Amino acid sequence: MSDVRRCTVCGRTLRDPASRARGTGPVCARKLRKLCKKARRQLLPVADVPAGPYL
Structure with missing residues (x-):
């Protein structure tokens, strides 16, 4: 651990x-x-992410 002033x-x-x-x-x-x-609350669960042409 560093000692930051x-x-x-x-x-x-x-x-x-x-x-x-x-x-x-x-x-x-x-x-x-x-x-x-x-930020954690705003992230979508993986199952709710729409599948795109690259997935």
């Missing part, structure tokens, strides 16, 4: 050792988790 998302200084190990501050980490959760 600034948030890789917003660039703010990281003070907490856990945040430094993660590379993001708590606010940015929360926002990233929400974005990932939203």
Whole structure:
């Protein structure tokens, strides 16, 4: 694990050792988790993807 001094998302200084190990501050980490959760919900299941001429 690297010891990052600034948030890789917003660039703010990281003070907490856990945040430094993660590379993001708590606010940015929360926002990233929400974005990932939203993206997973929007993905279609494989059975619902229409078959094209190349499949």
